[in-house]
Amino acid sequence: NAGVMQNPRHLVRRRGQEARLRCSPMKGHSHVYWYRQLPEEGLKFMVYLQKENIIDESGMPKERFSAEFPKEGPSILRIQQVVRGDSAAYFCASSTGARGNGYTFGSGTRLTVV
Amino acid sequence: SQQGEEDPQALSIQEGENATMNCSYKTSINNLQWYRQNSGRGLVHLILIRSNEREKHSGRLRVTLDTSKKSSSLLITASRAADTASYFCATLNAGGTSYGKLTFGQGTILTVHP
Numbered sequence: 740n741a742g743v744m745q746n747p748r749h750l751v752r753r754r755g756q757e758a759r760l761r762c763s764p765m766k767g768h769s770h771v772y773w774y775r776q777l778p779e780e781g782l783k784f785m786v787y788l789q790k791e792n793i794i795d796e797s798g799m800p801k802e803r804f805s806a807e808f809p810k811e812g813p814s815i816l817r818i819q820q821v822v823r824g825d826s827a828a829y830f831c832a833s834s835t836g837a838r839g840n841g842y843t844f845g846s847g848t849r850l851t852v853v
Numbered sequence: 854s855q856q857g858e859e860d861p862q863a864l865s866i867q868e869g870e871n872a873t874m875n876c877s878y879k880t881s882i883n884n885l886q887w888y889r890q891n892s893g894r895g896l897v898h899l900i901l902i903r904s905n906e907r908e909k910h911s912g913r914l915r916v917t918l919d920t921s922k923k924s925s926s927l928l929i930t931a932s933r934a935a936d937t938a939s940y941f942c943a944t945l946n947a948g949g950t951s952y953g954k955l956t957f958g959q960g961t962i963l964t965v966h967p
């Protein structure tokens with residue numbers, strides 16, 4: 740039981756480049772959530788996905804950000820044309836979908852835009 | 854202002870003392886969860902309390918929930934230096950389109966001095 744796996748742990752991108760963050764949920768979990776954490780702040784919800792479906796993307800910026808959770812493979816959070824303000828820690832969590840259960844978080848990807 | 858606000862923002866105590874952190878929220882919830890985050894790391898789920906529960910224990914942790922006041926408290930008894938971390942409350946709203954989405958507070962930074 741490897742838990743929620745995120746990679747890379749650290750990612751440095753120049754302004755204008757693309758960032759791809761990956762998340763493999765826990766075994767048996769079909770629900771994936773992405774959160775962003777700015778320095779000294781709490782986590783902010785971005786998007787909630789199930790396999791091949793986006794359930795709630797209300798927290799994701801309309802431009803440059805996209806997320807997917809394909810039938811096979813990890814969930815991907817993609818940020819195009821990154822800007823310095825995108826620098827943050829991005830966390831993925833997974834769950835079974837049952838509302839009475841806590842979520843399991845990955846260790847996060849720390850994105851630095853230079 | 855956001856759902857799930859903790860106070861105090863920072864708490865500094867000596868080993869062996871108890872630490873109490875409070876969380877307030879604004880909407881009707883399905884459950885409230887507490888998470889711990891060590892500096893630069895991911896979140897670890899500590900405890901979940903459902904909206905129909907008033908108190909829950911797990912080891913040295915005690916969580917209370919007062920839905921009439923929309924508030925919760927986390928008590929860590931007999932604190933240890935290893936408890937030093939940030940603690941976040943997160944709420945799962947009751948029903949609606951926010952299903953699955955956790956709303957986090959800003960967190961309380963706990964420092965336990967040996």
